[in-house]
Amino acid sequence: MLETETLDVERIRADFPILRRKVRGKRLVYLDNAATTQKPRQVIEALDDYYSRYNSNVHRSVHTLGEEATEAYEASRKKTATFIGATPKELVFVRGTTEATNLVRFAWGEKFVKKGDLVLTTMMEHHSNIVPWQLLCKNKGATLKFVGLNPDCTLDLASFEGLLKEGPRLVAFTHCSNVLGTINDVSALCAKAATAGATTIVDGAQAVPHMAVDVGSLGCDFYAFSGHKMLGPTGIGGLYGRRALLEEMEPFHGGGEMIREVFLDHSTWNDVPYKFEAGTVNIADSIGLGAAVDYLTALGMDKVREHEVRLLKYALSELAKVKGFRHYGPEDPSKKGGVLSFNMADVHPHDLATILDEEGIAIRSGHHCAQPLMRWLDVSATSRASFHVYNSHDDVDALRAGLEKAGAIFRL
């Protein structure tokens, strides 16, 4: 068995306190990273440090603590923006990907989508990149259409180009599917959409944590991601928006911080990105996200990606040996994120997850917030194992042993 050489997994594992705990008396084998990742001590300490040393509100307090908090908050924005190839003014801090798509729905969609317009999304989307557009279209009298998929679980480009001819106002799609792992060719899709005159929004929730992302070369108008899936805290994420677009958009929430001047009959707005950050922002978790960005940057995103491709390759070959195993997604690990959805004969994913939990193995089971995709796959649910930097070939071996045990219990 060849341990992956790209990352020093043992050293990385030592940074994650939770990986030392036992679950049901067994070593924790955490394979639910597409749902949320674990946090290194560097992130936990950044949160602790903020609350213990300089907890204060940002932007308006002139005392020492306030200035330190503001400096840390803005430093984190700069790091996070740089991490995805954006400038700080183009990065809005939000709660996560879902809030990011909803922000675009309200602040951009309410202003620019009109009755009779067309919005496109795809059959491989998470509900957070479907439901906001359903709501927008319903409210505006616009139409929502779905780009289809090929049998190999990639996006059907003929369907995409056909729908572009209908002149959509907005095109929404994922960078990397949270179920199939399919990595879409974002720059090619955005270029085609731009030629058709459409604005683009890309769901990067499963991409930013796992591969180098540069929004400039991707050429998208909006790009959304979540901090908690990239070793950061929950409750914080980012929305990149092209500067000119952010400037012409309406605010999202109204309140403090987002205003320049308030009169009795009207108000004027703060500069971007503050126009979209009403109220007291999530200071601690933004700072925690900055620490996560530092951690990933130090590892190197190309190495993170290489590590996951190796794990995927190993997992696909090992798990294929398990009786009844069926994988959903592209078979080529180089075209796929570190997400592996599967089923085992007639064993329901929830039963499988219960059996694996007894072995200390955490996987996800269910519809993964992608019910239209489940229907397309003609399954009610799948099991999903997903990787991150602290996973090793040992974890894949544990998963394989767990699946074999489940097979024995279900007498496959």
Next chain:
Amino acid sequence: MSSADIYRELILDYYRNPRNFGKLERFDIEAHDSNPLCGDEVDMQIKVGPKNSIGEIKFSGKGCAISLASASMLTELAKGKALDWVKDVSKEDVFKMLGNPELGPSRVKCALLGMKVLKTGVYGYLGAHYEDADGSDPMA
């Protein structure tokens, strides 16, 4: 308790060969419920028999071994009983029927989905036929 104990022969047998699975052509009671968390779905239909009893009962749906086996076993238990019996069925009765498996909170919902559907259907029917509750044929 290990998962090998949860997934005993009994549960696997009812999962793979569910008794009373299907649809009734004629029925007086119909109910449906699902678990949004995992997508388990159960439908139940009942044809009321003499003296407000459960004459015929069928269920259909999709889900895990625990939810489907539980729904199936419950239909067998319910068949021929008085509709009023459904009021007294408890969680403990369902757990006992399944062999008292040790289930976490999320899996308990799977085990109880069938009971919830049965109660939803029967309670609705009893409410609608409250004035006939003297034992006479409610459909008369």
